[in-house]
Amino acid sequence: MTAWEAVIGLETHVELSTKSKMFCSCPTDFGDEPNTACCPVCLALPGALPVPNEEAIAGIVKIGLALECDINESSLFYRKNYFYPDLPKNYQISQYTFPVCEHGTLDVDVNGEPTVVGITRVHMEEDTGKSSHIGDGGGRIHDARHTLLDFNRAGVPLVEVVTEPDIRSAEQARAYAAELQRIVLSLGVSDARLEAGSMRFDANVSVRPVGETKLGTRTETKNVNSLRSLQRAISFEIDRQIQVLEDGGSIVQETRHWNEDTGATTSMRVKEESEDYRYFQDPDLLPLEVTAAWQDEIRSTITALPAERRVAIIEQGVDRETAVILVDSDELSGLFAAALGDGVPARTVALWLTGDVVAYLRRNEVELSSTGLTSEHLAVLGRMVDSGDLSSSAAKEVLIAVLDGDGGPGEIADDRDLLQVSDTGAIEEAVDAVLADNADALERIRSGDMKPFGFLVGQVMRHMGGKADPSVVRSVLEEKTTDSR
Ligand code: ADP
Numbered sequence: 404m405t406a407w408e409a410v411i412g413l414e415t416h417v418e419l420s421t422k423s424k425m426f427c428s429c430p431t432d433f434g435d436e437p438n439t440a441c442c443p444v445c446l447a448l449p450g451a452l453p454v455p456n457e458e459a460i461a462g463i464v465k466i467g468l469a470l471e472c473d474i475n476e477s478s479l480f481y482r483k484n485y486f487y488p489d490l491p492k493n494y495q496i497s498q499y500t501f502p503v504c505e506h507g508t509l510d511v512d513v514n515g516e517p518t519v520v521g522i523t524r525v526h527m528e529e530d531t532g533k534s535s536h537i538g539d540g541g542g543r544i545h546d547a548r549h550t551l552l553d554f555n556r557a558g559v560p561l562v563e564v565v566t567e568p569d570i571r572s573a574e575q576a577r578a579y580a581a582e583l584q585r586i587v588l589s590l591g592v593s594d595a596r597l598e599a600g601s602m603r604f605d606a607n608v609s610v611r612p613v614g615e616t617k618l619g620t621r622t623e624t625k626n627v628n629s630l631r632s633l634q635r636a637i638s639f640e641i642d643r644q645i646q647v648l649e650d651g652g653s654i655v656q657e658t659r660h661w662n663e664d665t666g667a668t669t670s671m672r673v674k675e676e677s678e679d680y681r682y683f684q685d686p687d688l689l690p691l692e693v694t695a696a697w698q699d700e701i702r703s704t705i706t707a708l709p710a711e712r713r714v715a716i717i718e719q720g721v722d723r724e725t726a727v728i729l730v731d732s733d734e735l736s737g738l739f740a741a742a743l744g745d746g747v748p749a750r751t752v753a754l755w756l757t758g759d760v761v762a763y764l765r766r767n768e769v770e771l772s773s774t775g776l777t778s779e780h781l782a783v784l785g786r787m788v789d790s791g792d793l794s795s796s797a798a799k800e801v802l803i804a805v806l807d808g809d810g811g812p813g814e815i816a817d818d819r820d821l822l823q824v825s826d827t828g829a830i831e832e833a834v835d836a837v838l839a840d841n842a843d844a845l846e847r848i849r850s851g852d853m854k855p856f857g858f859l860v861g862q863v864m865r866h867m868g869g870k871a872d873p874s875v876v877r878s879v880l881e882e883k884t885t886d887s888r
């Protein structure tokens with residue numbers, strides 16, 4: 404039996420959320436009445452001339468810089484020629500040689516295993532219009548009786564991010580896609596909504612025998628629109644290709660379609676080669692200049708990227724998985740950052756936020772902002788646990804009450820009589836009483852058998868109605884059992 408290795412390269416389209424389209428001043432909110440946001444430029448009527456959108460160029464440069472790309476000071480626009488009903492120009496303005504950004508990297512992590520995915524290029528292009536297929540086919544073209552076209556989306560700035568074939572599993576592909584989405588969101592250049600199509604993926608997949616260095620024939624599964632679908636589509640495609648090869652067949656280089664309901668990819672068409680598009684430089688557009696000075700200016704607007712923010716949180720003693728959840732939510736990470744301070748246990752607060760608080764919000768179907776919780780509350784509660792005034796289980800009870808809007812942690816703990824005794828005097832008395840009642844346990848500890856120690860801790864806690872700080876109980880007990888040796 405051959406052992407197989409999967410090879411995956413992803414192409415990701417990201418619609419930029421600029422106010423106007425890529426080469427004209429039409430608005431980009433394409434949810435409007437169909438065909439109301441179109442002009443001669445986005446329809447390429449004779450004599451209309453495109454003018455590049457400066458904000459869109461700044462947006463692609465931001466993405467390129469975040470992906471550690473080289474930014475070309477001069478890049479070129481090309482026409483990619485093909486006929487499709489949703490493409491009113493019969494060509495798409497795109498880039499070919501000399502894209503805006505090249506040679507980048509993106510680090511991904513799957514269960515603590517890091518991989519560097521090479522970024523081949525990040526280029527600027529424009530989106531197509533939208534077709535709606537009307538008929539009995541449930542929106543599919545095959546059984547449609549007619550098709551409606553809306554060109555409002557045609558010409559919306561679209562960035563394409565192309566990776567090297569560096570990805571080796573469906574999980575890695577998903578991790579790459581999720582990280583790219585986080586980066587784009589944190590840069591504020593796109594709303595990156597997968598379900599709305601403002602971010603979408605094409606997955607190139609091939610397999611080869613382990614040890615083989617030549618690439619196998621690939622298929623390209625188009626327009627996958629969720630992270631889960633991406634992972635499923637790639638897994639399916641890997642398994643399918645291995646099966647075909649093991650049965651003695653060969654892989655056809657083709658474009659495939661992912662069907663969410665059947666959980667399978669199906670063949671759409673034989674894949675076109677770049678020669679098919681008759682690329683030529685757009686005679687209406689000059690080379691695009693992105694000077695070093697402009698790059699610096701754009702770079703200075705980039706705030707800490709998600710990876711950097713995660714590292715800063717991990718350095719506070721928080722585990723990676725929790726740090727990911729925190730950074731993915733501006734609200735949670737904002738509260739976390741504001742709560743930190745002297746005596747506030749970062750890890751505990753992070754776990755409360757990503758565990759108890761998130762569960763509370765889900766359970767009660769409420770927004771964080773409509774609960775009573777503030778960063779000040781978290782800080783106070785954190786300090787109470789840190790100082791031993793509150794046990795960690797009592798703290799959770801207080802946290803829920805704070806979320807319910809019952810008041811601040813101090814008063815809730817007080818009202819509910821949850822405060823722990825960490826006053827050594829009271830604990831010493833209890834320890835003495837317990838030791839007097841358990842002479843045999845004490846004897847065993849003295850002779851070096853530590854087994855009864857836990858039992859004694861339990862007895863002291865019980866003696867104090869469960870309200871002693873266990874760590875103080877342990878240390879007093881330790882002192883007293885060794886002292887008397
Ligand atoms: P196209 O635009 O025609 O799809 P590209 O050559 O730009 O072509 O490749 C697109 C993507 O396919 C890239 O992400 C690349 O890494 C990936 N790719 C190319 N060859 C393979 C292969 N044999 N197996 C898996 N991915 C591949």
Ligand code: MG
Nearest residue numbers: 414605607623
């Ligand atoms: Mg492609």
Ligand code: ZN
Nearest residue numbers: 427429442445
């Ligand atoms: Zn227009």
